[in-house]
Amino acid sequence: MEKLFRSLIIINAVLSILFWSMPLIDYMWLSNDQIYLLDQAGFGAFIPNSIFVYWLTLSVWLALFLGLFFYIKVARTGYVIMTFVTFVISFFYGIQVMSPYEAALSYVITLNDGGIIAIAYLTSIGVNFEKSS
Amino acid sequence: MLIRGSVLIFLILRITITFLSDFERDRAPAEIVEALENVNSTEFSFLRLQFLLFAVGLIALNYVSCVVLLIRYNWGKYTFAASVILLHCLHPLLGYHFITPWTAMLESLNMVLSGFIIGLTFYASESYFRSTNTPNKSFKSVDA
Numbered sequence: 690m691e692k693l694f695r696s697l698i699i700i701n702a703v704l705s706i707l708f709w710s711m712p713l714i715d716y717m718w719l720s721n722d723q724i725y726l727l728d729q730a731g732f733g734a735f736i737p738n739s740i741f742v743y744w745l746t747l748s749v750w751l752a753l754f755l756g757l758f759f760y761i762k763v764a765r766t767g768y769v770i771m772t773f774v775t776f777v778i779s780f781f782y783g784i785q786v787m788s789p790y791e792a793a794l795s796y797v798i799t800l801n802d803g804g805i806i807a808i809a810y811l812t813s814i815g816v817n818f819e820k821s822s
Numbered sequence: 823m824l825i826r827g828s829v830l831i832f833l834i835l836r837i838t839i840t841f842l843s844d845f846e847r848d849r850a851p852a853e854i855v856e857a858l859e860n861v862n863s864t865e866f867s868f869l870r871l872q873f874l875l876f877a878v879g880l881i882a883l884n885y886v887s888c889v890v891l892l893i894r895y896n897w898g899k900y901t902f903a904a905s906v907i908l909l910h911c912l913h914p915l916l917g918y919h920f921i922t923p924w925t926a927m928l929e930s931l932n933m934v935l936s937g938f939i940i941g942l943t944f945y946a947s948e949s950y951f952r953s954t955n956t957p958n959k960s961f962k963s964v965d966a
Contacts, residue, residue, distance in 0.1 A: 690945065693945075720861075722857065722860060726854075726857045726858060726861050729854045729857060730920075732854060733923075776931050779930055780923045780924065780927045781923070782923070783923060784850070784851070784923065788918055789913055792913045796910045799930055800906065800910065800937040802933075802937060803933065803934040804937040804940055806938055807937070807940075807941025811824075811945075812945045
């Protein structure tokens with residue numbers, strides 16, 4: 690179970706880095722039409738896009754993954770809070786336009802989030818978090 | 823209780839998202855819809871209809887597996903996991919898409935719930951499912 694849990698965390702950390710880095714690299718193979726379409730993301734947003742917040746969010750996620758990897762209890766609670774905060778905040782970022790690869794990555798990351806939460810709280814892994822506290 | 827509650831919330835969210843995305847597609851900005859159709863028709867036309875039909879089949883399988891999970895049959899977890907994972911494997915083949923804020927929020931919640939249900943049914947549900955003993959296993963235990 691520990692192997693599975695830690696593998697999920699590593700996979701999610703790697704995919705998150707890839708997902709966050711996509712806007713920096715995907716213009717290399719996208720056509721102008723596709724770039725124009727992706728630029729439409731954020732239509733009707735309440736919160737303006739900020740590069741600082743963008744990278745800060747990734748840093749927070751990575752810190753939480755690190756905490757989960759070493760069974761730090763605060764990281765487990767923080768992970769759940771961050772997951773739910775992400776739902777709420779996504780509402781204020783307006784219309785999201787996603788390329789097929791971004792959509793696939795995003796869905797796999799979110800799916801893994803659910804699996805990580807279930808394993809961290811409801812299996813024998815939960816004991817490791819209790820011990821570490 | 824936790825599994826049933828999660829599956830029920832999942833079903834409610836799934837149905838809401840289906841109706842909401844249809845409703846909001848009509849209210850989306852025309853320029854986004856036009857650009858989207860332009861890109862998808864030129865660069866993702868290859869077998870798109872077939873993939874879409876396959877995706878509809880998988881969504882139907884997903885609903886069925888939810889019902890099977892609710893009536894506590896063990897095989898429901900395999901069909902549920904397979905339908906969810908296969909649906910996401912199809913994403914890169916279905917082209918670009920947009921999500922409105924409400925749908926984005928509910929869709930994320932639904933995805934986390936899918937992962938949660940998979941984790942729960944595979945690794946934390948020893949007593950939830952009905953016995954899966956086959957007649958052969960019963961004979962073995964009697965012999966022992």
